[in-house]
Amino acid sequence: MRQNLSGYKGLAGMAGYLDFRDARCKDCYKCLRGCPAKAIEVVGRHAKIIEKRCVLCGKCTRLCPQNAKAVHSELEKAERLLAAPAGVIASVAPSFVTSFGVRDFALMRLALGKIGFADAEETAVGARAVTEEYRRLLVSGGYRNFITSSCPAVNTMIQLYYPAALEFLAPVDSPMTAHAKLLRVRYPDAKIIFIGPCIAKKKEAEEGGIIDCVLTFEELNEMLAKKGVVPSDIARIKADGDTEENPARFYPISRGIIKSFKEYPSGYEYVAVDGIERCNEVLKNIGSLSGMFLELNSCEYACVNGPCALSAPGGAVKANEDIRIYAKKNEGGGAVKLPGGNPTLLCARKRLRPNEYVPTEREIREILARTGKRVESDELNCGACGYNTCREKAWAVANGYAVTEMCVPYMRERAESMSYEIIQNSPNGIMLLDGDFHITEINAKAMELFGIDEKSVRGRDAGDFFNPSDFVIAYDKGENVYKKKLYVHKTARHVELTIVILSAHKVLFGVMKDITAEENYNVRLNSVKLETFAITDEVIKKQMRVAQEIASLLGETTAETKVALLKLKKTIGKDGAD
Ligand code: SF4
Ligand code: SF4
Ligand code: SF4
Structure with a gap:
């Protein structure tokens, strides 16, 4: 489908x-x-x-x-660019402060210089220009709501899933792209590498075509480690003329964009929302909102807590504080000067469509039925499969994103009913006893072998129905029993008993093979053997008697013959000799 x-x-x-x-x-x-x-x-x-x-x-x-x-990873690409003669300029997101533990961009610039960058600037310079552009659009009016556009994950979310919010999305470049445009004016031939905590920036850069490579902080950390450069260990140096105030350094924290305004254009409520679920909640309801300036960041606590930021002691809250200190450090100084060139920072964001298959109601019902959901009340909507509802999961199955077997309750039920069927239909007796020798499971064959005819024996003491001494001894010794032969008087059955101790579950698993027919056959065989032995013995004895008689008869005849012959010889000898 x-x-x-x-x-x-x-x-x-x-x-x-x-x-x-x-x-x-x-x-x-x-x-x-x-x-x-x-x-x-x-x-x-x-x-x-x-x-x-x-x-x-x-x-x-x-x-x-x-x-x-x-x-x-774009590490190899970055290394190739750094080795080429064009020269590489780094645009560094302000959250470097927390990832690398330095509160001075001059140190970061020095560290980047040590691994081959020709120069480095804070992306906050671009962010400053973005705030300017926001302000200009807000003042010009025309927006019922205004959604900032610095987080590429939120932008893509709107483009793909919230078309109704698209008209409110500021048609302004992100600080990364804005900064790259500003850098391009001054360094037309240089390569530009953006460095930040975000994965989504990689896609934004690839699609924009103005940035040559994006490194995450994790990747930069690897590069620095390879060359043995630790930014926080670089001796403090004079802050390289960094005296300008740039409130856009607040950008990586939640409410940072709002804080970057020197004064707020009127007519809007300025609200910051962080975390992708909360952003989705707002976007879902955007139609009912008006007069809202919405700063949306997909990461909780915003970019300072990006997916490829380096974890620092104190976590996101401490990181937040570090950014506040950093952003305020030149408060009261001259405003950061935007480099000239005046490139346009306006951009259009189109609707994106994943173009998925839309299954019919019949197909959804047919998929639901595969996991036993035939009526609405069968739909548990438990979320164990990863989807919010059974129907959502059926939609994913129709699109080939999920498989029937991902429904956990269905699979558990199936496994339970299969093992139940297997146990019940086994030709051998099967029983499970718990550590207190209560019957937790028993099949029909075991009941037959032990002559148990009560209906509900589960949970009852095994001793109420048969002698469980083999189970008790096995459990006490911790030793399994293999093929021990037993005779059950009550049913006159011969049984070969195997006991396996499932220690982890404190359970004894007993398998009883009915060997009655085999044992009875052996008994019959033995009696036939004994009978045959007795007959054979009798025959031998008789034969011996006959043989002895024959022998004695033969012996008598021989003696008589011998005497006769000797007589004859003697007679003949006497006559001949004379
Ligand atoms: S959670 Fe992961 S897979 Fe889902 S949208 Fe975010 S990055 Fe993509
Ligand atoms: S299924 Fe579980 S283990 Fe696999 S990627 Fe997702 S969260 Fe990680
Ligand atoms: S695991 Fe099964 S029952 Fe639970 S939501 Fe998913 S499809 Fe529905």
Whole structure:
């Protein structure tokens, strides 16, 4: 049913910008449960990102307990650019302060110089220009609501899933793109590498075409480590003329964009929302809002807590404080000067369509029925499969993103009923006893062998029905029993008993093979053998008697013959000799 329409173009060497490592993924659906765009499919029991649905918010990378995240690396590309003669300028997101533990951009610039960058600037310079552009648009009016556009994950979310919010999305470049445009004016031939905590920026840069490479803070950390450069260890140097005030340095924290305004254009309520779920909540209700300036950031606490930021002691709250201190450090100084050139920072954001298959109601019902959901009340909507509702999961199955077996209650029920069927239909007697020798499970054959005819024996003491001493001894000694032969007087049955101790569950698993026919046969065989032995013995004895008689008769005859012959010889001898 799934249509094969191409999604976003990935980067070379990896299917997309983000994925999971198969070897690490343990098929737990935690990422899928948390994904706000349901942009994860499970293929061959491994989670995979569906690129055309993914907004690159990075939430799944935080949720994965196996740390299976695999972000497309641009390290090699960065190293190639740095080795080329063109010269590379770095645009560094202000959250470097928390990731690298330095509160002075001059130190960061020095560190970048040590690994080959020709120069480096704060992306906050671009952010300053973006705030200016926001202010200009707000003053010019015409917006019922105004959604800021600095977070590419939110922008993509709107473009893909909230078309009604598109008209409110500021048609302004992100600080990264704005800064790159400003840098381009001054360094037309240089290469530009953006460095920040965000995965979504990789896609934004690839699509924009103005930035040559994007490194995450994790990637930069790797590069610095390779060359043995630790920014926080670089001796404090004079702050390189950094005396200008730039409130756009607040950008990486929640409410940072709002704080970057020197004065607020009137007619708007200025509200900041962080975390992708809360953003979605606002976007869902955008039609009912008016007069709102909405600063939306997909990461909780905003970019300072981006998916590829380096974790620092104190976590996101401390990081927030570090940014506040950094952004305020030149308060009262002259306003940061925007470089000239005046490139346009306006951009158009189109609606994006994942172009998915829309299953009919009949198809949805047919898929639901595969997991035993025939009427509405069968739909548990428990979310264990990763989807919010059973119907949502059926939609994913129709699109090839999910498989029937992901329904956990259905699979458990099926497994339980299968094991029940297997136990009940086993030709051998099967019983489970708990550590107190109560019957927790018993099949019909075991009941027959022990002559148990009561209906409800589960939970009852095994001793009420048979002698459980073999189970007790096995459990006490901690030793399994193999093929011990027993005779059950009550039923006159011979049984071969095997007991396996499932220590982890404090359960004894007993298997009883009915060997009555075999044992009875052996008894019959023995009696036939004894009878045959007796007959054979009698025959031998008789034969011996006959043989002895024959022998004695033969002996007599021989003696008589001998005497006669000797007589004859003697007679003949006497006559001959004379
Ligand atoms: S969270 Fe997702 S990627 Fe991580 S182990 Fe679970 S299913 Fe796999
Ligand atoms: S990055 Fe965000 S949208 Fe993409 S798969 Fe992960 S959680 Fe879903
Ligand atoms: S009942 Fe199954 S399909 Fe429905 S939400 Fe739960 S796991 Fe998903």
